[in-house]
Amino acid sequence: MKLHLGEIWHLISNPFFADAMDTALQAIPHGALLVDDAGKIAQIGAAADLIKAHPAIEIVDHGDSLLLPGFIDGHLHYPQLDIIGCYGEQLLGWLNRYTFPTEAQFSDPDIANDTAQRLITELYANGTTTAVLFGSTHASAAATMFQAALDRGLRAIIGKVSMDRHAPVGVLQDVDSDLRDSEALITQWHGRAGRLHYALTPRFVPTCSEALLAGIGQLHARHPDLFVQTHWAENQAEIAWVKELCPADCDYLGVYERHGLLGPKTILAHAIHVDNAMLDRVAAAGAILAHCPTSNLFLGSGLFPLDRVQAHDIRVVIGTDIGGGTSLSLWRTLEETYKVQQLRGKSLTPAQLLYLATLGAATGLGMQDQLGNLLPGKAADFQVVDWRRHRLLAARFTRDLTPDEKLFALITLADDRVTDRVYVQGREVYVQAP
Ligand code: GUN
Numbered sequence: 001m002k003l004h005l006g007e008i009w010h011l012i013s014n015p016f017f018a019d020a021m022d023t024a025l026q027a028i029p030h031g032a033l034l035v036d037d038a039g040k041i042a043q044i045g046a047a048a049d050l051i052k053a054h055p056a057i058e059i060v061d062h063g064d065s066l067l068l069p070g071f072i073d074g075h076l077h078y079p080q081l082d083i084i085g086c087y088g089e090q091l092l093g094w095l096n097r098y099t100f101p102t103e104a105q106f107s108d109p110d111i112a113n114d115t116a117q118r119l120i121t122e123l124y125a126n127g128t129t130t131a132v133l134f135g136s137t138h139a140s141a142a143a144t145m146f147q148a149a150l151d152r153g154l155r156a157i158i159g160k161v162s163m164d165r166h167a168p169v170g171v172l173q174d175v176d177s178d179l180r181d182s183e184a185l186i187t188q189w190h191g192r193a194g195r196l197h198y199a200l201t202p203r204f205v206p207t208c209s210e211a212l213l214a215g216i217g218q219l220h221a222r223h224p225d226l227f228v229q230t231h232w233a234e235n236q237a238e239i240a241w242v243k244e245l246c247p248a249d250c251d252y253l254g255v256y257e258r259h260g261l262l263g264p265k266t267i268l269a270h271a272i273h274v275d276n277a278m279l280d281r282v283a284a285a286g287a288i289l290a291h292c293p294t295s296n297l298f299l300g301s302g303l304f305p306l307d308r309v310q311a312h313d314i315r316v317v318i319g320t321d322i323g324g325g326t327s328l329s330l331w332r333t334l335e336e337t338y339k340v341q342q343l344r345g346k347s348l349t350p351a352q353l354l355y356l357a358t359l360g361a362a363t364g365l366g367m368q369d370q371l372g373n374l375l376p377g378k379a380a381d382f383q384v385v386d387w388r389r390h391r392l393l394a395a396r397f398t399r400d401l402t403p404d405e406k407l408f409a410l411i412t413l414a415d416d417r418v419t420d421r422v423y424v425q426g427r428e429v430y431v432q433a434p
């Protein structure tokens with residue numbers, strides 16, 4: 001058992017509900033987290049009380065630093081780490097010009113492993129402890145990512161990408177071998193260490209034939225507990241293309257529905273150009289939407305209709321969508337979440353923003369019993385935020401600010417400079433160099 005001391009902030013309820021708006025963010029200025037040997041939070045409270053209750057315990061004193069739940073990144077592409085900021089174009093041009101040629105290189109085990117290791121370092125450096133990841137087409141690269149996550153403590157949902165058309169041969173795979181590879185990865189990795197999960201990952205309709213989607217649908221029917229992740233309604237040219245490719249379907253969503261791929265563990269990334277009738281169907285299926293604001297701005301895709309989505313009671317996670325997105329930092333991603341809704345005339349509160357990257361995301365993934373805040377019984381997945389490492393934040397925090405004011409300054413200014421340490425299941429997985 002260990003007792004971690006610091007200023008604790010976390011969400012204890014949903015600040016999007018009017019009656020919880022002012023009480024959802026719990027701040028404990030001189031706080032303590034008691035972490036048991038199984039890596040779970042045993043107690044949370046005032047430091048003075050917990051020290052008194054456990055006089056002989058090992059203490060880890062983080063001083064004035066903040067203890068926050070680890071961030072959850074609900075959508076990103078592991079092979080795209082090194083194409084962040086590739087200049088120009090919207091989705092389809094960007095995929096053809098940069099993304100597919102880069103992903104083709106992931107048949108090389110050295111590139112796959114080097115990138116997986118660097119990605120985990122970047123995630124931890126940004127306070128992210130759970131990630132929902134697309135791999136490349138190659139089963140070996142997905143296995144490498146799983147192994148890296150297993151070795152280094154990351155909590156992850158990972159899938160090998162399935163695609164068999166409209167892309168260069170280096171990223172395509174025929175249906176039978178794709179399904180065999182996916183099945184083998186499920187057998188080997190799904191449920192490992194209690195923190196690794198497999199996601200069936202048809203890239204999106206334009207790169208998946210009818211036969212491939214049907215095969216993945218059958219695989220899903222055999223393994224209904226698997227996540228499914230794909231893209232939906234990101235870009236107008238993409239949507240027009242799907243209309244051409246599937247003229248008999250009522251719309252883009254209808255293709256996924258017809259193949260049995262829309263369910264309560266399906267994560268649809270983007271969902272920008274969507275009407276209320278489509279959102280009714282997403283809600284009826286209980287599916288999850290991944291909002292990726294830095295990507296949506298960078299690729300000029302559009303503005304996510306968060307209020308309409310929430311009015312339909314649809315769960316939302318926030319994704320960095322690397323490499324269409326521009327930062328691995330959930331702080332930076334929350335800032336853009338705020339700005340996208342500002343452009344739509346909606347001002348999110350600091351607590352609502354933090355919720356989206358922590359408890360809201362955990363709820364989105366159905367993992368709220370385990371993750372999302374620092375209440376007893378949850379996994380001890382947390383980040384130590386040392387605002388002193390950022391000059392402007394250090395100056396700002398000397399003033400008498402409320403936790404909400406400090407939180408909003410962090411959302412606007414913080415990046416990997418402030419991440420001092422990261423713990424997953426109570427185990428230290430990252431320490432910033434002094
Ligand atoms: N749609 C299909 N593939 C991708 C991808 O890699 N990134 C984004 N942003 N959208 C996609």
Ligand code: ZN
Pocket residue numbers: 075076077231269321
């Ligand atoms: Zn994506």
